[in-house]
Amino acid sequence: MRPDIPTLLHDIFGFPAFRGVQEQVVGRVMARLPTLAIMPTGAGKSLCYQLPSAALDGCCVVVSPLIALMHDQLRAANAVGLRAASLTSVDADWRETQDRLRNGDLDLLYVAPERASQEGFRSLLRSAKVALFAIDEAHCVSEWGHDFRPDYRLLRPLLDEFPDVPRLALTATADAHTRKDILVQLGIPDDGLIISGFDRPNIRYAVHPRDGLSSQLADLVATHPGPGIVYAQTRAATEKMAETLGRGGRPVRAYHAGLDPAVRARNQAAFIASEDMVMVATVAFGMGIDKPDVRFVAHAGLPKSIEGYYQESGRAGRDGEPAVAHLFWGAEDFARARQRIMELDPSRQQGERTRIAALGALVETATCRRAILLRHFGESPPATCGNCDNCLSPPASVDATETARKYLSAVYRTGQSFGSGHIEAVLTGGVTDKLRERGHDKISVYGIVSGDETALLRPVSRALLVRDALETTEHGGLMLGPNARPILRGEEEVRILVPPKRERRKRNARNGAEANPVGDPLFDALRTCRRELAQEAGVPPYVIFHDSTLREMAEQRPTSLRDLGTISGVGQKKLDAWGDAFLAAIRPYL
Known part of the structure; x- marks a missing residue:
């Protein structure tokens, strides 16, 4: 590595040393070697091309998926003295930027893949000196990735036209299949892969069944100072939750694609500038910002995949300071997800079922949440992390196999068309007109659940839906799923968690995630x-x-x-x- 690199690292960025695999990645870039770097959010990916951009002769072209993300990085680059600009549809100074590029007056140029893949942009680069191609959020290149962008797959001709220019792809989120696809699509050899690990030890993970969601979110917001993001599953839900949470005294705004663009831009700008605002948003929000001081991320429903959850929860604590990620889920989330799978092309259905099963393992486990996440990405983590809800307060579990068999039998014997309330009434011997009219007070499973076992019915129903032993009908009833048979036969055990009682914390209580825990x-x-x-x-x-x-x-x-x-x-x-x-x-x- 050139001797001036450590000096530049200190003088420009103020860092006394590299972190993690940064030195290895920068070393490959300086040696002009093609590289794919898998680095967790907050590990300093942008430094891996920003630092070489100051050391190399020429401009580093950065391909980035979102305008807001580019402009965030522009602010940071200009603040440390790098000469940076972007060519986007909202940049009015594009002529000046092109002149600066041709004249060698830029260290960094940010562009979207849609522009970078066009012949006109290649023609522009032929009139300039390019020192490096950096492809940020490189998982977007893969059809197997969770944020596939087709234009990322059109970048190869651009890269190949400049064979002497090194190429660096970076992402925080890519499983083994996605990593292999990125290497092939961007023309990077297998020995160019650098993986620094996926662990985000500063994030505390917690997963809870939804039980009075408004109250759960209000408690979370009240007890976690600093900026936060709450992910809702629909546009309507973002506005409703923002209104509800705003009554607690914190500044709260909503963000979704249906808002007027000017309102959306104002809300995003306010969140970026704030030190305590909560943004209630759909999942698209966050990919386009590089805000490092988000102290908590909450999901008000099930994410689409482990990869999506890892990336979305990873928007907390990018500065390395303590942060928390809460996931609130319901069995109906799994039911809806499986219904959506049936609408997909058959070739994609099995892959999506695998993703849903992985999420089921995450929310149902009594073991370490972090270990579940890291094993999904091919790592071999310790059995416990000491910084997730299950490690900090190990939950009790009970064998609910017999209750599950009773529940499935009741679903079958009532005709596989009634909802959970009716099934529970049958099992507990309820007296209703609906039961009598259908003769369900005469079937063998009527009244076979009583006493303490009654409390198991709702969590058992939830567990059976997660395991695909129950499915929902189009009218909201319950029917047996493909995994019901081994449970009914007694071939598969059903254990359910007994979550600790939720204690309502005092508002504004201090905790480890607060910016100034010692009150200095x-x-x-x-x-x-x-x-x-x-x-x-x-x-x-x-x-x-x-x-x-x-x-x-x-x-x-x-x-x-x-x-x-x-x-x-x-x-x-x-x-x-x-x-x-x-x-x-x-x-x-x-």
């Missing part, structure tokens, strides 16, 4: 200083400095620009621009 007044002063500087500069506060940098300032209490420059995250341009302001904020606390 200097840290609060530094955050105020950062907020004022961000407003003056027209950038989000995290572009100035991350909380971790402010925390180190509060601990070290530097008295000079030289001392301030030794703190991680303080590069030369930021030191020149804002160093005096932060030293002034520190001075009263010396």
Whole structure:
């Protein structure tokens, strides 16, 4: 590796050393070797091309899927002194950007795959000096990926026209099948694959059945300070949840594709700039932002896949600080997902069933959630992580096989067309006109459940739906699913979790995810200083400095620009621009 790389790392980005596999990836780029880097969110993927862009002769062309993501990265790049621009449909300065590219006045140029794959863009690059192609969110190139973008598959001719220009593909989310497809589609040899692991140890995972969702979300929002994202499953649900959560006193906004574009843009800009706003959104929100200080992500329903959940929950804690990811699910989520599968092309149905089964394993497990996630991506994690709900409060489980057999028998003997309420009434010996009219008070399973076993009926029903032993009819009734037979025969055990009782926490309670857990007044002063500087500069506060940098300032209490420059995250341009302001904020606390 060239000796000036460590110097650039410190002077531009303010980092004393590389993290994880960054040095390995940057080393390959500098050696002009094609590379696919699989790095978890928050591991510093963008540095792997931003740093070489400052060291190499020419411009690094970055292919990125969303305009908002490009503009986020532009702000960060310009803040550290890199010469960066984008060519998108909303950029009015495109002529100036093209001139800067031809004249060698750009370190970084961000473009969407739709533009990068066109002949006109290739013609533009022929008149410039290209130093590197970086394909961000590279899982979009794969039909097997969860965010497939067809134009990503049209990038190969662009890359091949410049054979001497190294190519670097980056993603946080790709299983073995997707990784192989990316390598083939982008012309990267197998030995160019670098995997740093998928673990996000700063995120605490928790999964709960929905039980009064509004109350569950209100508790979560009240007890977790800092910015947060709540993912809802429909547009209508985002607005309803935003209105409900907004009554708790926190700033809350909604985001979905059906909103007026100007409203959507305002809401996103407000969230990016805020240090405590909650955004209730559909899952498309978040991929287009690079906000590092999101302290919690909540799913109000089942995600589409493990890959989707990993990426969406991974939008929390990108700064490496403690964060939480909560998933609230219901058995009806699985029923709807399986109904959607039946509408797909038959060639895709088995793959989707496998994805649903993987989600079922995640929500039903009594073991470590993180281990389930990491094993899905081919890793061999420890049995426990110490930072998920099951590791922190191991749940009890009970053998509910006999109750499950009774439940399935009741579904079968009542004609496989009634809902869960009717089935429970049959099993517990209920007295209703509906039961008498249909003669269900005379069948063999009537009244065979009583006492403590009654409390098992609802979780058993949920477990059977997750396992595909029950399915829902088009009218909302229950019928036997393909996995019912081995349970009815006693060949398969059904164990269900007994979740701990939910305790309603005091609002504004402190916890490990709070920005200032020790209540240091200097840290609060530094955050105020950062907020004022961000407003003056027209950038989000995290572009100035991350909380971790402010925390180190509060601990070290530097008295000079030289001392301030030794703190991680303080590069030369930021030191020149804002160093005096932060030293002034520190001075009263010396």
